[in-house]
Amino acid sequence: MDEFEIIRRWFSTSTNPDWLTLGIGDDAALLSGNLCSSGQDFVLATDTLIAGRHFADHAEPSAIGWKSLAVNLSDLAAMGATPRAFLLALTLPEATPEWLDGFAEGLHELAALHDVALVGGDTTRGPLSITITALGIRDNNTRMRRDGARPGDAVWVSGTLGDAALALRLGSAAPKGLRKGLRNRLDRPVPRVAEGMALAGQANAAIDISDGLAADLGHILTASGVGAQIDSAALPASAEFDAMCPPADRQTHQLSGGDDYELCVCLPASVTPPSAECGWTRIGEIVAEPGLRLQSDDRIIELEEYGYRHFD
Ligand code: ADP
Numbered sequence: 201m202d203e204f205e206i207i208r209r210w211f212s213t214s215t216n217p218d219w220l221t222l223g224i225g226d227d228a229a230l231l232s233g234n235l236c237s238s239g240q241d242f243v244l245a246t247d248t249l250i251a252g253r254h255f256a257d258h259a260e261p262s263a264i265g266w267k268s269l270a271v272n273l274s275d276l277a278a279m280g281a282t283p284r285a286f287l288l289a290l291t292l293p294e295a296t297p298e299w300l301d302g303f304a305e306g307l308h309e310l311a312a313l314h315d316v317a318l319v320g321g322d323t324t325r326g327p328l329s330i331t332i333t334a335l336g337i338r339d340n341n342t343r344m345r346r347d348g349a350r351p352g353d354a355v356w357v358s359g360t361l362g363d364a365a366l367a368l369r370l371g372s373a374a375p376k377g378l379r380k381g382l383r384n385r386l387d388r389p390v391p392r393v394a395e396g397m398a399l400a401g402q403a404n405a406a407i408d409i410s411d412g413l414a415a416d417l418g419h420i421l422t423a424s425g426v427g428a429q430i431d432s433a434a435l436p437a438s439a440e441f442d443a444m445c446p447p448a449d450r451q452t453h454q455l456s457g458g459d460d461y462e463l464c465v466c467l468p469a470s471v472t473p474p475s476a477e478c479g480w481t482r483i484g485e486i487v488a489e490p491g492l493r494l495q496s497d498d499r500i501i502e503l504e505e506y507g508y509r510h511f512d
């Protein structure tokens with residue numbers, strides 16, 4: 201099976217949005233200018249997933265397809281963008297139809313949920329690696345970036361923290377009834393696209409939590425030249441997490457576990473996020489003095505940035 205057969209069978213999509221002048225099949229895709237209006241900006245993000253590092257070699261192919269796109273949509277969500285299109289650069293050790301069936305199913309499932317079009321890519325042979333580049337749009341008066349947090353802002357997070365880290369840690373040791381929910385948080389993270397878009401007009405700063413809350417909120421603090429105090433007791437946890445996480449590991453998983461793909465957003469104190477199925481929790485506030493402090497049992501602990509780093 202050659203690359204053209206792979207593209208035709210698994211990656212040629214039937215979506216034909218009016219802004220797509222030329223999709224898969226030529227040297228490059230052509231998107232017409234009416235993809236966005238004059239009051240909007242383009243938002244571009246790319247992320248790579250590598251076998252053995254971002255997912256286990258034996259991971260379920262549909263979960264790999266889903267997650268490859270999810271991590272990119274999560275980046276767009278953190279910018280308050282509406283996703284529109286993506287490119288897929290796929291490197292495969294071999295063309296196994298069963299693997300490609302699963303991968304494409306997970307990928308196209310999430311793409312359909314958000315109405316994003318696969319408009320091109322690249323297919324090569326080599327160690328398994330997936331790079332997706334996603335394109336979105338947002339109003340050009342949107343402030344949402346890492347550098348806009350102000351003293352007095354409230355810090356909010358979507359959903360729950362620590363589930364993916366706990367799933368990774370427990371592996372098959374978790375009781376079966378609880379395992380699936382946690383495992384899904386690791387394998388099929390749900391990018392908070394609608395939640396990010398809903399806050400685009402109001403947030404002063406935002407980031408998606410991929411390396412753990414402490415590290416990612418730390419990026420906002422550094423970029424904005426401010427500090428924050430967060431309340432350990434306020435950190436949102438799922439029922440599965442509460443049931444299965446050893447108390448001594450709670451904070452580590454919630455603050456530096458990684459792979460949460462929730463949003464961390466700084467909002468003016470007067471603003472409450474619109475209700476969302478995943479929920480929003482106010483976990484603390486932005487202060488002028490730099491540094492990240494955690495209030496825990498009447499003590500205040502100074503936190504180093506301690507998320508996952510690729511080159512330590
Ligand atoms: P080129 O030889 O110019 O690099 P390719 O043969 O790699 O072109 O790709 C042919 C067409 O198929 C291009 O339009 C490209 O965008 C698309 N394509 C290649 N791989 C993928 C993929 N994995 N998913 C979607 N489109 C792809």
Ligand code: MG
Nearest residue numbers: 227321322323
């Ligand atoms: Mg090519």
